[in-house]
Amino acid sequence: MKIPSKEWRLYLDMASTIKKMHTLRSLVRELRRSLPKHERVQHSPTYSYIMNQYRQNAVTDELYCREQEEMAHLAQTCATYLESSRRYIELHSEFHGRGERTVKETADMVGFKLPNDPK
Amino acid sequence: MGGLRWAFGPQLLRQTSASVVPRRFLPEPRKRFYRNVTVAGTSDTYEVNLDHRKLKTPLGNIFNVPNYGLALAIAHEWVAVKEKIHPSFMHLTGLANTVIDNPSYQTKWDVINKTLDYMDTDTVLFRDDRSDEFIQLQAKEWDPVLDWFNTKFEVNLKPCGGLLGANIPPPAREAIRRYLLSYNMWAANGFLYGVEAVKSVILTIAAAERKISAERAVTLSRLETNYQTSHWGAVEWAHDLEKYDLESRFSAALLFIHFNTWQTTVKQKAKQ
Numbered sequence: 001m002k003i004p005s006k007e008w009r010l011y012l013d014m015a016s017t018i019k020k021m022h023t024l025r026s027l028v029r030e031l032r033r034s035l036p037k038h039e040r041v042q043h044s045p046t047y048s049y050i051m052n053q054y055r056q057n058a059v060t061d062e063l064y065c066r067e068q069e070e071m072a073h074l075a076q077t078c079a080t081y082l083e084s085s086r087r088y089i090e091l092h093s094e095f096h097g098r099g100e101r102t103v104k105e106t107a108d109m110v111g112f113k114l115p116n117d118p119k
Numbered sequence: 120m121g122g123l124r125w126a127f128g129p130q131l132l133r134q135t136s137a138s139v140v141p142r143r144f145l146p147e148p149r150k151r152f153y154r155n156v157t158v159a160g161t162s163d164t165y166e167v168n169l170d171h172r173k174l175k176t177p178l179g180n181i182f183n184v185p186n187y188g189l190a191l192a193i194a195h196e197w198v199a200v201k202e203k204i205h206p207s208f209m210h211l212t213g214l215a216n217t218v219i220d221n222p223s224y225q226t227k228w229d230v231i232n233k234t235l236d237y238m239d240t241d242t243v244l245f246r247d248d249r250s251d252e253f254i255q256l257q258a259k260e261w262d263p264v265l266d267w268f269n270t271k272f273e274v275n276l277k278p279c280g281g282l283l284g285a286n287i288p289p290p291a292r293e294a295i296r297r298y299l300l301s302y303n304m305w306a307a308n309g310f311l312y313g314v315e316a317v318k319s320v321i322l323t324i325a326a327a328e329r330k331i332s333a334e335r336a337v338t339l340s341r342l343e344t345n346y347q348t349s350h351w352g353a354v355e356w357a358h359d360l361e362k363y364d365l366e367s368r369f370s371a372a373l374l375f376i377h378f379n380t381w382q383t384t385v386k387q388k389a390k391q
Binding site: 049076 | 364
């Protein structure tokens with residue numbers, strides 16, 4: 001089935017647009033996860049920066065726009081960074097050792113009191 | 120005579136000011152002591168503020184970065200701290216600290232020399248000939264990147280195996296050095312960090328040139344590990360941890376390079 005050449009661009013654009021939207025969704029999701037509960041994602045400057053960058057690079061007449069490629073790659077790298085550092089910290093806190101017992105814990109184990117504790 | 124005490128920040132810093140963030144060199148990580156993180160600054164320098172305090176580097180210099188996106192990303196690293204501050208997990212902050220402080224007095228030439236030293240033992244050039252299946256896998260995954268690299272730099276690096284290092288002819292080394300020298304000191308440090316993470320100059324340059332993504336570069340770097348774990352099974356607290364560690368280091372390096380070489384120009388057409 002022959003597709004007229006004007007619409008080829010639409011097909012090519014669709015694939016990369018879907019990928020960019022996917023990356024944008026991941027970015028916002030990671031952002032929301034890392035902020036504390038009472039804050040809204042939409043108010044944070046990081047969110048407005050990401051949205052501005054996407055809007056600026058959304059429309060172009062050129063067939064191959066270097067800025068768009070750069071931004072898409074940067075967004076993907078950002079999403080990878082946020083996700084991988086979050087998962088690393090999760091795994092680390094899950095498997096990392098507790099460390100040594102504190103002096104107080106050791107004293108409690110055998111029923112002793114520390115020198116400066118009240119009687 | 121008093122006992123031996125741990126030195127802490129203000130005793131080591133030469134200047135004292137009200138906005139010093141004291142640093143204790145004790146093993147216990149600091150708890151989060153700030154509520155808000157903000158980015159302030161003008162067109163060329165941006166600072167990160169924790170509540171009302173300015174963020175400072177380990178040597179006491181005020182932390183400023185030349186790019187707004189980078190400042191936001193670093194501020195986000197501090198925002199994402201839940202309870203304890205682990206500086207070793209904040210890769211972008213650490214990289215910026217290294218560049219600002221320059222504690223070992225490195226020049227750009229030194230940094231690039233260190234990066235080029237990894238060429239002799241580049242992952243992509245070292246093939247393991249333990250099994251035919253693995254030889255084919257290496258060729259299938261690594262050869263495209265190597266071909267692209269050879270075309271871009273007009274060199275002819277060939278894979279090798281065995282104990283001797285890869286034979287990099289001096290013109291090739293100089294071509295790569297010229298390429299790396301075109302980046303500024305900030306991006307050069309980012310390159311070194313990325314190369315140290317994936318142990319390959321070729322993969323780092325390919326990712327910086329947007330030919331492969333960060334995840335793909337880390338996968339290519341861990342090809343043998345993945346091959347073995349697909350056969351013998353993966354251990355979550357070792358293999359996954361290493362994978363996420365490499366991914367976060369490498370993507371942080373890539374971000375650092377991009378934010379320090381990125382220039383945007385937006386030309387708007389006149390509306391009719």
